[in-house]
Amino acid sequence: MKESELPASINRIAWRTAFISLIIALLVFIATPLLPASSPQQKLALMASAGFGLLFIVAGFLYFVTELKQPTRSIEQVKANRISSPPPDWRGLGLTGFIWLLGMGLLAAHFFYWNPLAAAPHLTFQEIYDQMKLAQEFSPKLVITAGSIALLIQLGVGALHLLWCKVASYTGTRAIGWLALGTWFSLTVAWLAWGFHMSMGLADTFALTGGDYEVVPSTLVSLVMTALFLTGIYGLLRPAPRHPAPAALQEA
Secondary structure, three states, X not given: OOHHHHHHHHHHHHHHHHHHHHHHHHHHHHHHHHOOOOOHHHHHHHXXXXXXXXXXXXXXXXXXXXXXXXXXXXXXXXXXXXXXOOOOOHHHHHHHHHHHHHHHHHHHHHHHHXXXXXXXXXXXXXXXXXXXXXXXXXXXXXXXXXXXXXXXXXXXXXXXXXXXXXXXXXXXXXXXXXXXXXXXXXXXXXXXXXXHHHHHHHHHHHOOOOOOOXXXXXXXXXXXXXXXXXXXXHHHHOOOOOOOXXXXXXXX
């Protein structure tokens, strides 16, 4: 192996290591709640998830360092790459918006309907919210504010996508990665805000332990969020096609 090829080889290995370690870390973390609470197996799973997460950070850092040392491509080469992989402009934006609406609907149905009914099965939907309001544990203002922030983030993601479509290096893979990761972040804001508010509200109102009481929707939400996150990481970190350096072309 030539010395000039070494950074490219490390670059590919670092990217694959980062991606695989991230998948393992997320899968182990998702499976952790299925193990007995506070058991040695659960603690070991959390340690393994943290270890693979640390490996992802180290490999990702190494990937970016070696990425900076790759041969610089000319604007003609970049534009040539764009021919086979153009970014999905309004089509990608429309598909992402549809996925975002489905995700927000799934989160709302889980946190505000399925989970409360599973947490207090002896009460009706109206009775649950009447008692939460009486205990001052439910705030429609907070729910609307969190949803509005998630919407603004998603609009910002879409606006940047349309702006970057004019940039030659913004390939189709990069666009898919950006839209997926931006949608994941937007949904995560609603997920954390709504989930924390409703979990604490149900726990304080009905003297319960906070958490998810309806397993199937919770698992579905986790799978959707994980798929968006992994797609985003893959699209943004996937090494771009390499071209020989000008010196190599002259030698050939």
